[in-house]
Amino acid sequence: MGAQWKVKHKEAASNAKGKIFGKLVKEITIAARNGADTATNAHLRLVVEQAKKASMPKETLDRAIKKGAGLLGETVQYHRVTYEGFAPHQVPLIVECVTDNINRTVAEIRVAFRKGQLGASGSVAWDFNHVGMIEASPDTPDADPEMAAIEAGAQDFEAGEEGATLFYTDPTDLDSVQKALPEQGFTVLSAKLGYQPKNPVSGLSDEQMAEVEAFLEGLDNHDDVQDMFVGLAG
Numbered sequence: 001m002g003a004q005w006k007v008k009h010k011e012a013a014s015n016a017k018g019k020i021f022g023k024l025v026k027e028i029t030i031a032a033r034n035g036a037d038t039a040t041n042a043h044l045r046l047v048v049e050q051a052k053k054a055s056m057p058k059e060t061l062d063r064a065i066k067k068g069a070g071l072l073g074e075t076v077q078y079h080r081v082t083y084e085g086f087a088p089h090q091v092p093l094i095v096e097c098v099t100d101n102i103n104r105t106v107a108e109i110r111v112a113f114r115k116g117q118l119g120a121s122g123s124v125a126w127d128f129n130h131v132g133m134i135e136a137s138p139d140t141p142d143a144d145p146e147m148a149a150i151e152a153g154a155q156d157f158e159a160g161e162e163g164a165t166l167f168y169t170d171p172t173d174l175d176s177v178q179k180a181l182p183e184q185g186f187t188v189l190s191a192k193l194g195y196q197p198k199n200p201v202s203g204l205s206d207e208q209m210a211e212v213e214a215f216l217e218g219l220d221n222h223d224d225v226q227d228m229f230v231g232l233a234g
Helices: 016-034 042-053 058-068 102-112 145-152 171-184 206-220
Strands: 079-087 091-099 117-119 128-138 156-159 165-169 186-197 225-230
Touching: 016 042, 016 058, 016 091, 016 225, 042 058, 042 171, 042 186, 079 102, 079 206, 091 102, 091 206, 102 206, 128 171, 145 156, 145 165, 145 171, 165 171, 171 186, 186 225, 206 225
Parallel strands: none
Antiparallel strands: 079 091, 079 117, 091 225, 128 165, 128 186, 156 165
């Protein structure tokens, strides 16, 4: 599980696509503050690629870009807020939120953490590395992730879900590595900045793991939660 937690079977939920689009719209809106041109805005280019892979309608995509760039005259302002703490059984956790009302969000996140422990800024971040994270799938069965990581300039890699590989980069190298991976036989599925746990918790019983999963799923269901990074092995 490690770097990024995902709800099991969440893709099967009837509202999964709507939730994915909602998160992407917020991310696009924030990225577009630095300009609507993907040729000069690397963050926007990465998120737009993710939106296209998720089959976001072009109208929705274009509106989000224009909204973020201030071309529609709308005043909604999204803020990125990070919370740190522990899930049950002292599993470290970083939660990234995107919200238009910080006071509302922090109050609701406190409630969501009632079965865990919400910490102060820096209370958990020291136990994670801030990294670029690129999920990519091999184009052929013989594609070598180790060689691809070396040639593309990634720092490390590990097996991902459904045959994909998760490549880790220095934060400043995220854009260059995701551009280089296709030349090494890998199709990029997503690319973003995230947190890699240094000392993931292991050895939890099935019952304890179920408690952690239930806690994480409750957090993930919050509309403002954009991403969660969990120090949990396995």
